[in-house]
Amino acid sequence: MLYRETGQFKTTYAEDIAIFPIRQDRIALAVLLGIAFIGVPLLATFRIWPFGSDYLLWAILLPFLILALAAIGTNILVGYCGQISLGSGAFMAIGAYSAYKLATGVHIPFAALGFAISIPPLPVLASILLGGLMSAAAGILFGIPSLRIKGLYLAVATLAAQFFFDWAFLRLPWFTNYAPSGSVNAPELVFFGLVVRTPVERYLLCLVFVTLLAMLAKNLVRGNLGRQWMAIRDMDIAAELIGIRPLYAKLTAFAVSSFIIGVAGALWAFVYLGSWEPLAFSIDRSLELLFMVIIGGLGSIMGSFIGAAFILIAPIMLNVLPTELGLPLSTQTITHLQFIIFGSLICYLLIKEPHGFARLISIGKEKLRLWPFPY
């Protein structure tokens, strides 16, 4: 009764191809955005439960938003275009370190040629976006082998990117401005003269990025480009036969995906960590992102959010719960149990619903349409 599109007549083409054609979906989205943009900051500002401390904002919502963004990027490549990538962490790192270099000023001396390239420190916003672009460029470069290598072989090949950039940011001191420890600090976050400092401000900043890029992604995947990607995913040879250029489709997927992941990486470094080392973007991060995408649902933007929430929050819940319940378990046992339960949960979800949470939601929607008279 609640979720029924009866009576919603579409009288123009524009309405027919609207991004959310069902009114209830639009309302739900508006409510969600309202809560995210107005409700959460209000509660946090006045420190009303559950925002009594910064914990929820700092340790849950902030990483959730940024990782959801990275998961959207990964989903474009893996879920929409079917190219398995284990290099997402590296592209986050490229975004982070490029943004860092651009925000602190780039100086490349060409001693032999007698001149030098010098870029003065850029504003933070420009650095983050350009960081994304650098990541996109690297994505295109490492995407070229995908024209020849496929499936799991490609997955392992993308690990080359992962390990190469892990190494580069660790060993080439130019990237870290010759910091003795190799750990670098984010510049002050100034956006159009406003300084972002408190958790609420950081949260809102990320929220704006995530909303805009998620909208961009949603529109891309239902347009010409997205359909090309999906055709390649479903069967690349057939797609080629009907006139889709694999070179163009695959490389645009790599570029768009890496751009979004790169921006997420820059946010992760600048807004969440503040000070970081390459280990923050290790292979574990890549696997985590892949998990988010698969558990959330391949080929679903909404799924990326749900997957990110699940993969981020489930281990923390499993870790906190025994202490909160007052169970007399040692930290060690709790962590081992957390591993065991989390691993089993993943296997269980993959077996029960290989298409992820997104599929569960669409099943739920179908059921709601018929509810309460399923006949």
Add this chain to the structure above:
Amino acid sequence: MIAFGQFLEVLIGGLMSGVLYSLVALGFVLIFKASGVFNYAQGAMVLLAGLALVRALDLLVANGFPLWVAVVLGIGFAAVIMAATAWLIERFVVGPLVNQDALTLFMSTIGVTFVIEGVAEMIFGSDVYPLQLFPTDAWFLFEGLFPGGILVNKLDVWGALIAGILVAGLALFFQRTKTGRALRAVADDHLAAHSVGIPISWIWFVVWLAAGLVALVAATVWGTKLGVQFSITFLALKALPVLIIGGLTSIPGAIVGGLIVGAGEKIAEVYLGPSIGGGIEYWFAYVLALAVLLVRPQGLFGERIIERI
């Protein structure tokens, strides 16, 4: 002459440590060949096997058993543990996931990795346990020819020997035994195999068991090298390029891939590393793999991928 001696030393050392990676890579190949599952949990299985072995060994020795009895019983105990693991994985994870796409299967094995790591450390402890099954000192060859001689680690030689025996054994198993032939049939087309009466779940259990036993062998060598401890799980990541170069479906490929990766990364590290900052062997192995794939997308010995509409 000194330089040549040193080069030989690095080359031999590299080839040997490559074979040690192959020991881990073999487990991957077995499972991928028979069920199309890319088993990320192989590293965790090495840890589990190693822990089971070393803990049983310590307990038996402490209770006054002679060493050789303890070793035999310990290996037996670890083998039983690996059989139980194989059965559980087949029954609860791989069986229900039959016909899912490769990525889902791969991710499910990462889930299995978490479970194995948790269980293994919970039951057997998370300390470091020394294991001393093979000699770990070195020979110095041709000391007359090269000053200082050429260093060859005895453990590496043992590892290479064991890998050789293992490959020969597996080849015989696949070619000569009934189960081996059934395995190959399932690998080719599991539906067709099923319809001619081959019990698929039994076959998959056998494969996972074989991979578990390979993991146990790898654990004896690597446990001697490092001590049995959590870090052994990181071997999975070192075995991946080996696997890819050799081809996911080829047992001899795993050995050849290991030789290429081992020699390549050690020579690169020693001769190229110092000039660009060192620590390059991790990505060098993967870049090597990438280069091989660009020429042969299915690896050196992998089955050719034929695509049809």
Add this chain to the structure above:
Amino acid sequence: MASIARNVLILAAVLSGAVVCTPAAAQNEQFIPILSYRTGPYAVNGAPYANGVVDYYNLINERDGGINGVKILFEECETAYATDKGVECYERLKSKGPTGAAFINPLSTGITFALTEKTATDKIPIVTMGYGRADSKNGAVFAYNFPLLGTYWSAADIAIQHVAKELGGLDKLKGKKISLLYHDSPYGKEPIPMLQVLAQKYGFEFTPIPVTHPGVEQKSQWLAIRQHRPDYVLVWGWGVMNSTAIKEAAAVAYPRDKMIGVWWSGAEPDVTPAGDQAAGYKALMLQHGAGKFPVHADIEKYIYAKGKGSTEPGKIGEVLYNRGITNAMLGVEAIRKAQEKFGKKPLTGEQIRWGLENLILTDARIKELGFEGMLKPVSISCSDHEGARYGRVQQWDGKGWKVISDWYTADESLIEPLVADVSAKYAAEKKVTPRDCAKET
């Protein structure tokens, strides 16, 4: 359906029971978070340290009834040595207890770097005993960082002093080859600038050799060492890297007594996996070494005799366990000092920061605490958050650690300019205005 309903009911009952059972948080408690790692690749070294910390807090509660009657409330959080988990743990625990976290002790240089800015905003001291960022010795810039008892720059200097002593004088260092085999992370990289300064001053040839995390594969590094033949190899490793380094050294027949580990590479789990091959291996001591002291007797009497210990009784007195209790003791004493000024009640992080900055432990006080022979006097001030720069060298004889050197003191005239330089850079980058230490009381 019925069974599901029943399960839900049972679950609800359990949950409500748990809520009821949880004692109302007592108001007279000081909360101390413990960031530990008992799982993952570094568990081998993380667990004994955490055991020491937990046992000492329990001892204070059991023996003394808390710090001047204020009980210590503590909670562990598992970081697995990963920076992002460490940040999450910090956020989870920082505002627990009646007054929030007293101080934080991340036991990871990476987490220290990530938390340095946050702790300053939250006004919670970050205590990094024997690790952390070396430039944070300068309390004028790093008001909330306390790298107590020694930074990696002090460690580097002490190691070189010991090498010089073995060679027969600082002038003998000239032309010698010293390599640093290090864990490729902020932790392992910290000593490099200091060693470069030392190499320039004393004229030895310095070669840094990185080992990729976690350090299970070191064959190429050791083949390079075998070819390069350095006179000494300094080992800056953690976890599996240490024992692997010793084994590989044995395999290439590099003499173990020419290897000197930092104080994080000189505990039992670092040498036992290598068996007999480890005999002769040397390591720095962060003042204390292995062994039992009067405080251990108290721990055995009040904690282990009651079955409340967190490890096997045989492991009391191991190097990292002792480091855990030393670290816990310094924290407790800082709280005690702060109570002198602010009253005998739970204190905030800001107040405890004052306590840390004004902490002075004399020989007499150290003896009173049962740490005689483990520690030399400590005196922390605004300009010196390190408090002491002593170190010794110990050697593994195959069964136990033996102290083989006298006390060394790191050369401040070399470290100070480097500290001033690097911390000034940090202050400029983060727009921190350094405090005027002359005005601090």
